[in-house]
Amino acid sequence: MSAALVVGGGVDALVAAHVLARSGMRVTLLEEFASPSAADGWVPDEVARAVGISDLVLTTPDPWLRAVLPDGGTLELWRDVARSAESIGRASARDAAQWPRFCSRMRALAGLLERLYCESPPSLVELRFALRVRALGRRGMEDLMRTLPMPAAELLDDWFECDALKGALGALAVRDIQQGPRSAGTALRLLHLHAGSPAGVFRPSGSNFAERLKALPGVVLRNARVKRVVVRAGRAAAVSLDDGTEIAAQLVVSSAPPARTLVEWIEPGWLDTDLTRALRHVRSRGVAAKVRFELAQPCAPLTLAPSLDHVERAYDDAKYGRVSQRPCLDLTASGAGAEVHFQYAPYRLAAGEWTDARRAALADQAAQLLAPHLPTITGRSVAAPPDLETAAGCPQGQPHHAELALDQALWMRPLPELARYRTPIEGLWLCGPAMHPGAGVAGAAGYNCARAILRA
Amino acid sequence: MKRHDVIIVGGGHNGLACAAYLARAGRKVLVLERRERVGGAAVSEEVFPGFRFSVFSYVVSLLRPEIIRELELPRHGLHILPLESTLTPLANNDYLAQWSDHDRNRAELARHSPRDAEAYDEFGLLLHRMARAVKPLLATAPPDPASLRPRELLDLARLGKYFRTLPARDLNALWKLLTMSAADYLDEWFESEALKGTKSASGIIGTLLGPRSPGTAYVLLHHYMGELDGVFRAWGFARGGNGSVSAALGAAAQAHGAEIRTGASVQRILLSSGRAHGVVLESGEELRASTIVSGADPRRTFLGLVGEKALPGDFVESIRRYKFRGSSGKVNLALAELPRFTCLPENGPPHLNPIYRGAISISPSVDYLERAYDDAKYGEISRRPYMDIIIPSMLDPSMAPPGRHVMSIFVQYAPYHLNGGWSDARREAFGDTVVDTLAEYAPNLKRAILHRQVITPADIERIVGLSEGNIFQGELTLQQMFFLRPAPAWSRYRTPIDGLWQCGSGTHPGGGVMGASGRNAAHAILGRRA
Numbered sequence: 006m007s008a009a010l011v012v013g014g015g016v017d018a019l020v021a022a023h024v025l026a027r028s029g030m031r032v033t034l035l036e037e038f039a040s041p042s043a044a045d046g047w048v049p050d051e052v053a054r055a056v057g058i059s060d061l062v063l064t065t066p067d068p069w070l071r072a073v074l075p076d077g078g079t080l081e082l083w084r085d086v087a088r089s090a091e092s093i094g095r096a097s098a099r100d101a102a103q104w105p106r107f108c109s110r111m112r113a114l115a116g117l118l119e120r121l122y123c124e125s126p127p128s129l130v131e132l133r134f135a136l137r138v139r140a141l142g143r144r145g146m147e148d149l150m151r152t153l154p155m156p157a158a159e160l161l162d163d164w165f166e167c168d169a170l171k172g173a174l175g176a177l178a179v180r181d182i183q184q185g186p187r188s189a190g191t192a193l194r195l196l197h198l199h200a201g202s203p204a205g206v207f208r209p210s211g212s213n214f215a216e217r218l219k220a221l222p223g224v225v226l227r228n229a230r231v232k233r234v235v236v237r238a239g240r241a242a243a244v245s246l247d248d249g250t251e252i253a254a255q256l257v258v259s260s261a262p263p264a265r266t267l268v269e270w271i272e273p274g275w276l277d278t279d280l281t282r283a284l285r286h287v288r289s290r291g292v293a294a295k296v297r298f299e300l301a302q303p304c305a306p307l308t309l310a311p312s313l314d315h316v317e318r319a320y321d322d323a324k325y326g327r328v329s330q331r332p333c334l335d336l337t338a339s340g341a342g343a344e345v346h347f348q349y350a351p352y353r354l355a356a357g358e359w360t361d362a363r364r365a366a367l368a369d370q371a372a373q374l375l376a377p378h379l380p381t382i383t384g385r386s387v388a389a390p391p392d393l394e395t396a397a398g399c400p401q402g403q404p405h406h407a408e409l410a411l412d413q414a415l416w417m418r419p420l421p422e423l424a425r426y427r428t429p430i431e432g433l434w435l436c437g438p439a440m441h442p443g444a445g446v447a448g449a450a451g452y453n454c455a456r457a458i459l460r461a
Numbered sequence: 462m463k464r465h466d467v468i469i470v471g472g473g474h475n476g477l478a479c480a481a482y483l484a485r486a487g488r489k490v491l492v493l494e495r496r497e498r499v500g501g502a503a504v505s506e507e508v509f510p511g512f513r514f515s516v517f518s519y520v521v522s523l524l525r526p527e528i529i530r531e532l533e534l535p536r537h538g539l540h541i542l543p544l545e546s547t548l549t550p551l552a553n554n555d556y557l558a559q560w561s562d563h564d565r566n567r568a569e570l571a572r573h574s575p576r577d578a579e580a581y582d583e584f585g586l587l588l589h590r591m592a593r594a595v596k597p598l599l600a601t602a603p604p605d606p607a608s609l610r611p612r613e614l615l616d617l618a619r620l621g622k623y624f625r626t627l628p629a630r631d632l633n634a635l636w637k638l639l640t641m642s643a644a645d646y647l648d649e650w651f652e653s654e655a656l657k658g659t660k661s662a663s664g665i666i667g668t669l670l671g672p673r674s675p676g677t678a679y680v681l682l683h684h685y686m687g688e689l690d691g692v693f694r695a696w697g698f699a700r701g702g703n704g705s706v707s708a709a710l711g712a713a714a715q716a717h718g719a720e721i722r723t724g725a726s727v728q729r730i731l732l733s734s735g736r737a738h739g740v741v742l743e744s745g746e747e748l749r750a751s752t753i754v755s756g757a758d759p760r761r762t763f764l765g766l767v768g769e770k771a772l773p774g775d776f777v778e779s780i781r782r783y784k785f786r787g788s789s790g791k792v793n794l795a796l797a798e799l800p801r802f803t804c805l806p807e808n809g810p811p812h813l814n815p816i817y818r819g820a821i822s823i824s825p826s827v828d829y830l831e832r833a834y835d836d837a838k839y840g841e842i843s844r845r846p847y848m849d850i851i852i853p854s855m856l857d858p859s860m861a862p863p864g865r866h867v868m869s870i871f872v873q874y875a876p877y878h879l880n881g882g883w884s885d886a887r888r889e890a891f892g893d894t895v896v897d898t899l900a901e902y903a904p905n906l907k908r909a910i911l912h913r914q915v916i917t918p919a920d921i922e923r924i925v926g927l928s929e930g931n932i933f934q935g936e937l938t939l940q941q942m943f944f945l946r947p948a949p950a951w952s953r954y955r956t957p958i959d960g961l962w963q964c965g966s967g968t969h970p971g972g973g974v975m976g977a978s979g980r981n982a983a984h985a986i987l988g989r990r991a
Binding site: 128132135138139142143146147150151152154155159163184187188189190286288314317318321324325410411412416417421 | 637782949
């Protein structure tokens with residue numbers, strides 16, 4: 006029985022480990038970071054099936070988005086398209102009429118992404134891919150070609166007039182990316198968030214996937230920090246740990262960021278300098294902080310991004326290394342409190358390091374902006390991008406490990422040479438969020454990688 | 462009444478190129494130009510007595526060499542003088558000079574960053590290779606990927622086959638160029654801010670995008686596509702100004718028998734039962750032909766000259782969505798003396814300094830350009846704009862009286878959709894901003910100015926007829942390129958109206974005084990492959 010080591014952690018690593026184990030391999034998972042308890046993102050049926058999980062519990066907040074209107078009221082987007090339209094209608098009758106049409110057009114496009122996400126990325130000149138795109142029909146194809154490279158702002162301006170609606174959706178479209186809604190390719194980002202959700206829902210459901218995965222038998226779990234992947238004769242032969250132990254393996258699968266795996270863990274000399282140079286240029290800039298508030302009473306979701314210009318101006322600050330003066334805040338209920346996604350809070354600040362004073366100032370800023378809309382805040386904690394790096398291994402605090410931009414998506418993810426999960430070192434594979442399809446689709450990169458290994 | 466086979470609406474360079482090719486193939490062609498001179502945005506005018514300007518477009522580079530060859534433009538008076546250098550003045554009294562001479566360029570780059578000097582050659586080779594890969598596409602009518610017609614399928618297969626011949630590495634590098642921002646792309650190669658700023662500036666020209674906006678890397682390629690005299694990266698100045706390009710194209714068209722009428726403004730295209738069969742001039746005169754070709758931009762052509770009632774709803778919707786967002790202006794100066802850039806070492810009279818024969822770029826860093834864009838993004842003139850400057854009188858003394866000079870300043874950003882709208886006062890304020898910014902680098906500029914002409918995007922729209930003053934007849938962004946330009950399914954110069962064709966920069970491959978749209982359209986009309 007061949008021995009496989011999966012290193013890193015997270016849902017992708019767990020899925021890869023279990024798919025390999027179910028095929029008969031002896032698999033050890035070396036967890037560098039505690040896996041998150043709530044899987045963030047859509048769990049494709051195919052992925053859940055591949056690890057034998059059939060009873061996932063989904064958390065589907067309804068409304069899934071609540072935006073504050075200038076008059077103090079709120080605009081709610083529900084899982085029910087008609088109900089959302091009714092709510093939008095309070096701000097704009099025209100937009101209310103557009104909403105169902107927008108939802109069905111976006112659903113058709115997300116459908117194509119969903120199919121692409123559960124397999125290795127297509128190649129640009131692949132006939133199979135070309136035929137699949139053609140199968141969308143003229144309308145679908147034209148939508149796809151126009152929409153993918155579009156700025157989200159342009160897409161939303163094409164459809165809607167209500168600033169509150171456009172601002173809130175625009176903020177979602179730039180989530181975790183160092184770009185503003187006027188940047189090309191952010192419409193793809195919005196579709197990415199839509200994948201796996203019914204028409205009219207642009208936020209993936211939460212689930213107990215990670216929890217269930219951790220409880221599955223068949224894989225040996227071990228906490229360990231990797232120091233090196235030992236290469237012998239061009240093959241991954243073992244992994245050596247921080248404490249000096251060396252574990253032999255025929256197969257090493259890493260969910261750590263590609264640059265970490267290939268540059269930090271591999272002795273220099275095994276890889277082409279062109280590749281190491283390219284790896285250093287994979288963009289993974291963390292742009293958001295997380296603030297957790299403990300609340301006296303539970304609360305509904307809330308998004309503060311009143312217009313596309315607001316989101317764009319928030320981004321302007323980040324371009325020059327500043328925390329947004331007027332950030333985009335996205336609050337979701339979590340346990341007894343709420344978690345706030347605070348964007349933009351860049352990893353590298355022009356003014357210097359992330360200090361505790363800066364973290365506290367950021368939390369104050371969030372609390373002040375949200376206070377009018379929340380129950381009493383009884384406690385709080387902040388994770389700035391460097392904290393996300395230390396706690397979860399996200400390079401520069403970027404949860405996608407490689408920003409999901411057009412030039413780092415599909416067959417370009419994270420680099421064209423690595424897009425098929427294989428590395429130039431035989432027996433060493435990549436399965437983390439930096440791989441196609443990336444974070445937001447729970448376990449799909451791990452599943453695709455494991456399948457590629459089993460086919461090889 | 463004299464009968465023509467083809468009427469071309471608009472005597473811009475593409476309309477003229479199209480006319481020349483059609484006339485050369487034996488068609489009886491009539492070109493109708495609204496203004497008193499042909500050329501559209503490629504015109505030379507004596508704006509002030511004794512001072513001649515390329516009023517709008519001002520350099521030549523992308524003009525397709527096959528057009529120069531096939532239409533024998535040099536015989537019709539086109540003479541291109543090379544621009545040998547680009548000077549980027551910097552705030553700390555330093556400068557970056559880029560030269561077309563390889564060794565000189567390398568030495569100067571090394572002064573700023575030895576690493577960049579090393580990387581520069583490799584970068585050039587890669588972009589050169591990309592430009593080669595893209596070049597055949599410039600002369601191709603983009604097929605409609607959704608079509609089932611055999612001819613389109615055949616062309617699609619041919620295109621697919623072409624892409625398959627490219628090494629995967631090149632294809633991926635091309636995809637990166639298409640989708641990345643100029644700033645991100647250059648960050649992978651260089652460290653010197655002045656170099657990155659100046660290079661990324663070519664990515665923002667003609668668009669309302671900044672150097673950090675994805676999609677701006679692609680235009681870097683254009684610099685490597687310019688191929689005057691077969692030399693890559695060459696930019697040139699047409700003797701007599703850019704009007705000479707139009708004049709040569711017009712002369713070539715006339716030599717092949719085309720007729721050109723100026724002062725003939727087309728009011729509408731005549732249709733009957735879904736077919737175009739003539740035009741009505743503003744004077745009321747009707748002219749007929751079985752083929753009508755419009756060199757006007759898509760908005761003017763379809764929403765203006767044709768009218769949306771005659772067009773399918775989807776198509777009208779696409780044309781409405783097609784983005785112009787003009788963002789550039791021009792300032793043309795008549796000067797009593799050359800500006801003296803204080804960053805340059807004092808060595809003799811400036812008119813003997815070869816650097817003044819090249820371009821001057823106010824683009825000290827990527828952040829400088831991005832901040833200029835930040836202003837424009839929210840509807841304001843850049844407080845400190847990007848400028849691309851040439852001094853034509855240094856290349857062609859006939860442009861100004863002896864001892865005097867003309868200066869052409871291309872400026873970005875001056876958004877068409879200015880908060881509060883354009884007015885005479887705003888125009889002058891824009892001119893002042895430009896002169897003030899430039900005077901920081903060349904303090905003698907202000908007293909040297911004899912006359913000043915300021916052109917805003919609103920002026921470009923009014924005078925030349927380019928919608929929203931967009932110099933490319935529509936932004937060259939990914940969703941407006943190749944088979945999406947100007948609308949999906951209508952990228953092959955045809956239109957939903959039988960007998961009506963388009964030949965302007967609003968079609969593939971777009972603007973930049975390339976002439977390729979005009980040539981490709983002529984080939985499409987003649988039913989030939991380019």
